[in-house]
Amino acid sequence: MDSDNLYAEESASGNVYDGAKAKRHLRxxxxxxxxxxxxxxxxxxxxxxxxxxxxxxxxGVLLPDKTTPCVAAGAIPPASAGINSVVEELxxxxxIGWVWIDSASFSxxxxxxxxxxxxxxxxxxxGIANNPHHRKLTLLFFAAxxxxxxxxxxSLPSSSPVWxxxxMFAILANxxxxxxxxxxxxxxxxxxxxDKEVVVALEELRASEAEAEAEDDTQVSGDGGGNGDSQAAPLLGGGNDAGDGASPETQALRERYTSLLSSTTAHISGSGIALGYFAGIVGLVIALVPVMRTNGSTFALRLAVAASGVWWALFTLPAWAWLPGAEGSVKGKEREVRDRQWSxxxxxxxxxxxxGxxxxxxxxxxxxxxxxxxGAWFLLSDGFTTITSTALLFGKTSLHMSASALILVGLLVNTAGILGALVWPRVQRRLQWSNQRVLIVLVVMCSVIPAYGCLGFLPVFRDTEADADLLTTARIGGLTTxxxxFxxxxxxxxxxxxxQGYARAFYAELIPSGEEARWYALYSITDKSSSFxxxxxxxxxxxxxxxxxxxxFFLVAMVWAAVPLLVSVDVERGREDAQKYLVEGEQGRHEKPRLDTDEEMKPDIKPDVNRKITLMVNYREREIKIAVKAHHRMSKVFEATGRAFNMDARTLKFVHQGIRLKEDDTPDTVGMEDGDEISVFLEQLGGGLS
Structure with missing residues (x-):
């Protein structure tokens, strides 16, 4: 396009709704x-x-002699025998190594x-998953x-000496x-x-903002570079910063877009949860057949786990075909250079x-x-998941439920989960509750379950002749039957x-744009599989x-400890803060960039002065591609962006992975790779230009 070999082109997803692509990605x-x-x-x-x-x-072996094998002694009676038949459980x-642990604790x-x-x-x-070139490959690698x-x-029987x-298999799978x-x-x-409705709402918001900018007499370049709003928030369409100079119509459109984006995120998240629960029900029904035929043998349990792995691998194939990846933006030598330099x-x-x-x-x-x-999510997700695993182990070891009975419990949970994922949004709309209020109500309701289990210690729910160790029960109540x-x-x-659906959608509103994978990494530390x-x-x-x-008792305390944190979240302020977020500091990177980069890249391979990379530049939900030589100053990218959006580049700030870029930076010195994303924000000017 010019002597600096820069070009800018509109992304297919930037302005026009692409129904086929959107549906393919969603599928x-x-x-x-x-x-x-x-x-x-x-x-x-x-x-x-x-x-x-x-x-x-x-x-394992039985206490106290530690010589009698657990299976030989038949320590667990069949479920048909009833709980009252248990006089004493050994x-x-x-x-494991030098330590004796309870068989239930091993899990x-x-x-x-x-x-x-x-x-x-x-x-x-x-950070790897944040990069469009690596996100899909990361998903597929860990799925495999x-x-x-x-x-x-x-392939591993419980009788094996390497049982x-x-x-290790469980750890790697998790x-x-x-x-x-x-x-x-x-x-x-x-x-x-x-989503189509979101795209349309964004276009209406853009049109209104463009009209307001055209009428603003404090423009820098006369063609859309208005700065009279003095906004510090990134103009990503969903900005909540109403702006002192924004018209009522623009503010209404902005609020509509933000609300629509939030509800669409919740809908997609909830659809994933409901579909997952449905798949879980089908999987449990399939697993029920061998478990019932073998009376819950260890082989049947191993077969069920292995079958879930086969299902996982098989239905990942459509994701491999339909999820977006690099989209072919890197070809030939550029791909080879990128692959050589990526570490x-x-x-x-x-x-x-x-x-850090x-x-x-x-x-x-x-x-x-x-x-x-x-903080609240850490406690709640950990607590909810622990309630599930504890209840199953409690049912097996204390209530002596058979494997088929436990499968039925799983079927009931997942069937009810689909119902809950579909019914609660309707309850929310009818009562006009916020996502936050729904979450608080759900948390309080969940705490009833472990609290109910605690009632099992009360004499009213036990036989008066029961042993003091509370292992025998006679009456219904306190989770004793x-x-x-069920x-x-x-x-x-x-x-x-x-x-699950509400929490994931709620969190999506509170994280900085462009760093979703990084922030979802924190979220996933305790998500579902990750209770610690x-x-x-x-x-x-x-x-x-x-x-x-x-x-x-511990689980009740853990769930309730999260309530004050959840109540204290200011959603509107949190959304605004996430949109304004920019990591400050990290000055050393800008002051001595080449030393750090040279240390990291060390090379057996000499830097290629002719190497080009393509950067994805996002502004107001629009995306352009800019090709630049890796050793060129970022000022060239700034100028090309300004021309593409009809803006004065001096009114914009450019952010890469949460760090603000300077004109003297180069893609090499800041460690950019082909396909990296740059977010563009409207600069804080402190008032109009004279």
């Missing part, structure tokens, strides 16, 4: 929800805890270990890791799921912005460095409402299904007391 995203959620429902929340407990039991323990400790590793993984790959690990359960490999979901969630804001270790290092920046106190203060929600477990499963499903504190504490309680019912 790809939903197909991965359909694929991966079966592993969550069938394995993580149902068969995997039971399977791991059974592995430990098949290799604890089954297994030796919880494996779970907590997998979550710790998952947290390290999702943080490390957050998780699904294959689940399938390997079928502890079951823990890490694979959690990391792939980070990449999956990073697509969510993009999918909402591609996994450098990206991981940058991710942890960026996390995000968690600085001054940055937390800038996004205090986002971090308040993250198997029938109560009723609570329906109640919990209606709450939990809605909670809860299982660990429950395992310790079970080991210390020999009665897992005591853990219900």
């Amino acid at each position: 790809g995203w939903l197909s991965y929800a359909f694929a991966s959620e079966v592993f969550v429902v069938v394995s993580l929340t149902m068969f995997l805890p039971i399977c791991l407990e059974q592995f430990a039991r098949d290799n 604890r089954c323990v297994v030796k 919880l400790y494996v779970y907590s270990t997998s979550v710790a590793l998952q947290a390290l993984t999702v943080i490390s790959m957050g 890791l998780g699904s294959v690990s689940a399938m390997l359960f079928l 502890l490999f079951s823990a 890490v694979g799921f959690g990391a792939s979901v980070v990449a999956m969630n990073a697509y969510l804001p993009m999918l909402a912005r591609e 996994l270790m450098r990206e991981v290092g940058k991710a942890w460095k960026r996390l 920046q995000m968690l600085r106190w001054r940055e937390i203060r800038k996004l205090k409402n986002t971090f308040r929600f993250l 198997q029938g109560e477990m 009723g609570l499963a329906v109640y919990f499903g209606t709450v939990y299904g809605a909670f 504190v809860g299982p660990l504490v429950v395992g310790l309680i079970a080991d210390a007391t020999g009665n897992i019912r005591y853990a219900f």
